[in-house]
Amino acid sequence: MSETIKEFYDRERALSVVVRHKQQWSQPKKVSQLHSLMRWENEINTVLRQNGQQILYIYNDVDYTRRRRDFKYITANKWSAEAKACMTSMNCIRERRTCETKKYGSGGKCCSVDGRRYIVAIVRTETRGWGIFALEDIPPNVFVTEYIG
Structure with a gap:
């Protein structure tokens, strides 16, 4: 499957979440948060693509938390x-x-x-804040991602 088609289907799946939670998106605060998280995701994915790495997704349906202003994605x-x-x-x-x-x-x-070989998402959780979640099955005893700081 071409990269463009794969990206289209990935986006379609992501947008299906918006449709399922339609009542939330009528709130201006939620829409503003969605735009903030999309910009953050796009900034990170630009860096990842430039380095030939797998993109990631960002998702928060727990609260109105946006990206941290002091956060900078580095490789x-x-x-x-x-x-x-x-x-x-x-x-x-x-x-x-x-x-x-x-x-x-x-x-x-x-x-x-x-670099990371598996698709992951940065997801906001109710009790633990932001975390990384795998979006595909990962076999045991393999490298997933590097913590860089």
């Missing part, structure tokens, strides 16, 4: 001064290992640098 770690010193003076981070089951190592050959 590479921001190293502290201590970590930078470690990388240049020792081999603690520059060591290269290949992935093994339940052991992911570090360096350019690590599977985590290839």
